[in-house]
Amino acid sequence: MKSGAGRGQPFRTHLLFPALLLAALATGGCSTAPVVVEGDEPEPPVFSASRVLRPDVEQFGDMDDPFAPFNKTMYRFNYRVDKYVLLPLVIGYYKVTPRFLRAGVHNFFVNFRNITTFFNSVLQFSGRKSAQTAGRFAVNSTIGLAGLFDPATAMGIPQHDEDFGQTLGKWGIGAGPYLVLPLLGPSSVRDGVGLGVDWYVSNWAREALLDPNDWWKRVWTFLYVIDTRAHVRFLYYGTGSPFEYRLVRELYTTKRRLDIEK
Amino acid sequence: MSIRTLRSVGILAAVLSAVLLPGSAPAYDYPFDDPFVATVVGTPSEFRPELAVTVPLKRRSIKIFPDRETPELLFYDDKLRYSYALQKDPAPLVFIIAGTGGSHDGRGVRQLGRAFYQAGFHYVGLTSPTHSNFIVAASESSVPGHAYEDAEDLYRVMERIWEKIGRKVTVTDFFLTGYSLGAFNTAFVAKLDEERQSFRFRRALMINSPVRLYSSISLLDRMLENIPGGEDNFGQFYQNLVDAFAEVYTRSDELQLNEDFLYQAYKVFKPEKELLGALIGTSFRMSAANMAFSSDLMTNFGYIKPSNVRLPKNADLAKFNHVAMRLGFTDYFHAYFYPYHRAKTPTMSRADLIEEMSLKSIEDYLRTSDRMYAMHNEDDLILEPGEVEFIRDVFGDRAMIYRNGGHMGNIQHRELVEHMVQVFQP
Numbered sequence: 271m272k273s274g275a276g277r278g279q280p281f282r283t284h285l286l287f288p289a290l291l292l293a294a295l296a297t298g299g300c301s302t303a304p305v306v307v308e309g310d311e312p313e314p315p316v317f318s319a320s321r322v323l324r325p326d327v328e329q330f331g332d333m334d335d336p337f338a339p340f341n342k343t344m345y346r347f348n349y350r351v352d353k354y355v356l357l358p359l360v361i362g363y364y365k366v367t368p369r370f371l372r373a374g375v376h377n378f379f380v381n382f383r384n385i386t387t388f389f390n391s392v393l394q395f396s397g398r399k400s401a402q403t404a405g406r407f408a409v410n411s412t413i414g415l416a417g418l419f420d421p422a423t424a425m426g427i428p429q430h431d432e433d434f435g436q437t438l439g440k441w442g443i444g445a446g447p448y449l450v451l452p453l454l455g456p457s458s459v460r461d462g463v464g465l466g467v468d469w470y471v472s473n474w475a476r477e478a479l480l481d482p483n484d485w486w487k488r489v490w491t492f493l494y495v496i497d498t499r500a501h502v503r504f505l506y507y508g509t510g511s512p513f514e515y516r517l518v519r520e521l522y523t524t525k526r527r528l529d530i531e532k
Numbered sequence: 533m534s535i536r537t538l539r540s541v542g543i544l545a546a547v548l549s550a551v552l553l554p555g556s557a558p559a560y561d562y563p564f565d566d567p568f569v570a571t572v573v574g575t576p577s578e579f580r581p582e583l584a585v586t587v588p589l590k591r592r593s594i595k596i597f598p599d600r601e602t603p604e605l606l607f608y609d610d611k612l613r614y615s616y617a618l619q620k621d622p623a624p625l626v627f628i629i630a631g632t633g634g635s636h637d638g639r640g641v642r643q644l645g646r647a648f649y650q651a652g653f654h655y656v657g658l659t660s661p662t663h664s665n666f667i668v669a670a671s672e673s674s675v676p677g678h679a680y681e682d683a684e685d686l687y688r689v690m691e692r693i694w695e696k697i698g699r700k701v702t703v704t705d706f707f708l709t710g711y712s713l714g715a716f717n718t719a720f721v722a723k724l725d726e727e728r729q730s731f732r733f734r735r736a737l738m739i740n741s742p743v744r745l746y747s748s749i750s751l752l753d754r755m756l757e758n759i760p761g762g763e764d765n766f767g768q769f770y771q772n773l774v775d776a777f778a779e780v781y782t783r784s785d786e787l788q789l790n791e792d793f794l795y796q797a798y799k800v801f802k803p804e805k806e807l808l809g810a811l812i813g814t815s816f817r818m819s820a821a822n823m824a825f826s827s828d829l830m831t832n833f834g835y836i837k838p839s840n841v842r843l844p845k846n847a848d849l850a851k852f853n854h855v856a857m858r859l860g861f862t863d864y865f866h867a868y869f870y871p872y873h874r875a876k877t878p879t880m881s882r883a884d885l886i887e888e889m890s891l892k893s894i895e896d897y898l899r900t901s902d903r904m905y906a907m908h909n910e911d912d913l914i915l916e917p918g919e920v921e922f923i924r925d926v927f928g929d930r931a932m933i934y935r936n937g938g939h940m941g942n943i944q945h946r947e948l949v950e951h952m953v954q955v956f957q958p
Contacts, residue, residue, distance in 0.1 A: 304847060310840035315828075316867045317836055319851045322858050329767040329854045330774065342846045349608060507608040510635055510663050511822045512829070513853040517774070524778035 331520045334447060341450040345515055348455055349506035356499045363496045374418040375497050380429070381410045381417030385475045386468045390432035394440045399430045434471075435464030439530035448519055455504075456522040560934060562942040567911040568808040570941030581946035585650045591615045591637060594692055596670045603829045604845045609668035614693055615641075616656040617649050622702035624734070625654040626956060627690055629721070631712030631940070633819025634660045640711055643944055644739075644952070651953040654701060656693055660714055661685055662819060664826040674830035675872050676823060677745070677864070679889050683720035690721075691730055706731040707956045711940060712914070715741030715906075716891070722904060723897050737905045737955050740912055740940050743922050744890035748914040749861035755813030755913075756860070758806050766858060773814060812913070812939075821856035824864050835868045891922070898926050905930045905955045907948065909937035 306312050323329065335341065364372070384407040391399035406422040406429065413421050423429065438460050439445070446459030454465065476482065482490065511517060562579060564570040593611035602610045614636045626648050630641050636657035645655045659666045661682040667674050671685050708731075710718040715738035722736040742748035759769045803811065828835040829843070836855050837843065870882055891898060898904050906927045910920055923931050932951055934942060942948055 304838070304841045304843055307840045307842050312838045312840045313834055315834045315836050315838050317855055317859055317863070318838075319855050322855045324764055327764050327767055328771070329850075330771040330857075331853065332850055338848070339846045346607075346845070510633060510665065511818065512606060512664060512825050513822070513849055513856070516849065516853055520774050521778050524775050528779055 331516045333519070333523065335519065336447050337449060341448060341519075342515060344450040344452055345506065347452060348450070351453060352499075352506055356495070359496050360500045363500065372497075372500075375493055376501065377410070377414070377420045378417040379494055379497050381407060381414065381420070382472070382476075383431070384410075386434075386472050387430050387432045389471050390434055390437045390468075391430065393434075393437045394432065396432075399432065402427055403430055403432075433461075433464050434467040435461035435526070436530050438464055439526070445523065445526060448523060456518055458523070458526070461526065560945070560947045562934070562937055562945050562947075564938070564941060565911075565936050566805065567909075567913050567936070567938030567941070568805055568812065570911075570936060570938030571812055571913055572808050572941075574941055575944035579946065580944045581647075581949050583646050583650050583949075585646070587617045587642075587646055587649045589615055589617050589637070589642075589645075592696070594689075594696065596689060596692060597672075600669075602668055603843070605843050605847065606664065606668050606826060606829060607845075609665045609826075612659065612669040612689060613637075613665055614656065614658060614689075615645075616654070616693075616697055617645060618654045618697070618701045619649075619652060622704055623652055623654050624705040624707060624956065625656065625701075625703045626707040626709060627656050627658060629658045629686065629708075629710030629714035629717050630660040630663070631710070631714045632660060632662050632816060633822060634712075634714070635663055635665065640714075640940070640943075644709065644711065647949045647953060648956070651957075653707070653956070654703065656690075656697070658686065658689065658710075658714075661717065662713060662823045664822050667823065667826045668830060673872075674827055675833075675869065676827065677861075677869055677889070678873070679716065679720045679745070679893070682717055683724045686717055686721050687724050687728065687730070694730075705734040708733045708736040709739060709952070709956075710741075711739040711943065713742065713745075715739050716745065719891060719894060719898060719904070722901075723894055726897075726901075733903060735903045735905060735956055735958065737907065737952060739907045739943065739952070740909065740914070741891065741906065741923075742914050743919040744886070744892065744916075746862075746865065746886040746889060747916045747919065749865065751914055751916065752813060752816045753860035753862050755809045756817060758810040758813065760807075760810075763858070767854065769810065770814065770857065773811070817857060817860065820859065820861050820864060821853070824859060824868065825852060825856045827868070831872075833868060833872065835864075891926070895926060902930070905932075907932045907934075907952065909934050909939070909942065911936055911938055913939045 384403050388400060388403040388407065391403055406427045409422040409425065409427065410417045410420055413419075435458070443460055445461065449457050449459055449462050451457045451462055451465075457465065476490075480486075507514060509517060562570070563576070564573060591613065592615070593613045595611050628641050628644050628648075630636060630638060634640050636659045641657040645657055648655050659670075661667070661671055661676045666685070667676055670689050671682075672688075673681055676682060708718055708722055708725075710716075718736050718738050719741065722733055725731050725733055756763055756766070759765055761768075825836055827833070828837050832839050834840075836852050836859070843849075865886075866882075870885055873885060874880055887893065904927065906923050908915075908920060908923050908931065910933055912920070920933060924933055934948070936942070937945070
């Protein structure tokens with residue numbers, strides 16, 4: 271995370287994921303069944319499912335979630351990382367930087383992401399999205415001073431956001447089981463693979479176009495993480511609902527389906 | 533007929549006063565006369581005031597009961613979250629209490645907070661006693677909905693927060709406000725303050741308060757009767773709603789998962805009017821489900837969860853979620869709230885408890901105290917017939933009643949924003 275995308279990082283990432291997976295399975299993989307409190311007889315609730323729900327009527331929010339124990343553990347892990355690391359960084363960032371600088375940084379990353387959007391638009395055989403994305407990238411990278419400004423929006427060129435998960439979806443590949451990724455949050459097996467591919471493409475493009483040294487890579491990663499978090503309007507356990515995990519799972523899955531249909 | 537006539541006269545009067553008294557209060561021209569549309573859509577931006585100021589909002593949390601054990605499912609609610617924004621110079625401070633299920637930094641509190649901050653107030657945002665976080669971290673009994681107990685809990689929280697921020701700031705006067713259920717809480721907290729004297733509120737403003745809680749919760753529960761095919765189809769209806777919300781979310785990058793739900797959904801889907809009732813009912817139903825299940829986890833009462841059973845961190849909550857969403861506030865009252873209180877006070881009848889949870893139980897105080905103010909809407913969905921008249925009668929000159937706006941729909945209208953700030957600038 272910290273070291274940027276140097277040669278050492280893929281290796282470290284390889285180690286990180288199994289480690290987290292193991293940790294997750296060790297800490298939370300087992301217990302999902304209610305535990306009877308010792309000493310007292312459990313009693314059925316006033317409103318049991320059999321009393322309230324008609325068995326022949328469909329309920330809501332149910333979907334296959336074979337990795338649920340892992341996912342829930344990751345959800346909690348992400349909450350803590352978010353609360354104790356990412357959000358303090360974002361708040362500090364807003365304190366020490368002027369607005370125009372933050373806007374420049376954000377524009378830069380949005381513009382750079384057009385590379386993966388272009389790559390995916392081509393793979394999705396969308397001429398319109400490919401052309402518009404290429405246009406945006408050309409305008410903002412030149413007139414927009416390497417993407418720090420966004421004249422393309424003023425010129426009315428729409429911004430698309432296509433990732434490899436969507437591309438796989440367009441090719442007819444199903445989402446697979448729901449997956450909460452460490453640090454990255456709600457995803458699916460397909461979208462997780464997509465993230466890896468996009469990361470690789472983006473990294474390759476960066477080397478080819480800019481060839482930054484290690485110091486710049488560190489600055490890049492640091493700002494990228496902060497800027498990305500600052501623009502995601504989501505707080506773990508922010509809904510006030512004890513059923514939030516289910517709600518977020520449902521919303522994420524539906525949103526991705528619609529993203530692909532778009 | 534007569535209501536319509538009254539409304540036309542009202543509009544005429546508003547127009548005349550705007551023409552005859554140039555420079556006086558801005559005209560009240562809130563556009564939606566259907567209370568369901570108003571409640572869902574809120575105030576379109578062209579009717580809002582300019583609130584350009586950047587609010588330096590701070591979010592904090594505080595442990596209220598040091599020895600309390602939090603259920604592992606709700607570990608994140610261990611501390612009570614709150615927020616505040618302080619002026620640089622000495623200024624009056626206003627506490628703002630959120631409505632049913634609302635949080636300290638939700639849309640409702642932030643809207644009011646921004647208006648008061650721009651007018652030169654410090655403000656502290658407080659989560660509703662019906663919100664999971666409050667139930668887990670700050671409610672003595674963890675069984676919310678009791679006017680007097682909720683007021684005690686809120687007062688304790690306010691004192692503790694004041695201990696923390698009091699040294700950072702100079703406060704000239706204390707004020708108190710709240711909307712919806714938070715307005716109801718405001719009345720009982722203000723009355724409690726007369727005894728405790730920690731803040732000596734200069735004035736307290738109740739915005740769209742219920743009068744008798746049981747009436748309001750019955751009205752809200754009944755809104756789900758509007759679900760196509762009846763309440764047994766709730767699962768399907770709710771599923772469609774969540775899908776619709778995901779679609780809204782897909783179309784908009786600047787959308788919060790919770791607060792703008794209804795407004796955004798309305799703009800995209802323009803639902804038929806019968807559906808609006810079901811939408812409003814569902815929004816409140818989510819609050820009821822969250823509240824009841826969190827409370828049940830805390831007390832081991834056995835309302836939805838079997839008693840004497842502990843749910844581990846990764847427990848599958850599907851069944852509990854389905855059941856909780858089928859139970860309304862009135863179910864909570866009859867099968868949990870009342871039995872819980874009768875166990876403590878065996879002589880108390882159901883009817884006694886219903887009448888006690890009402891502004892009428894402190895009518896004398898509200899009638900005579902010159903610091904109590906109210907704002908309300910003629911067509912508020914949470915009031916039964918006659919309850920607006922009760923507000924008008926009890927508060928007299930201290931009440932401002934608008935001709936439309938539904939439940940909280942007009943809260944961002946520039947005339948209301950100006951009025952609420954004026955109440956606090958005596």
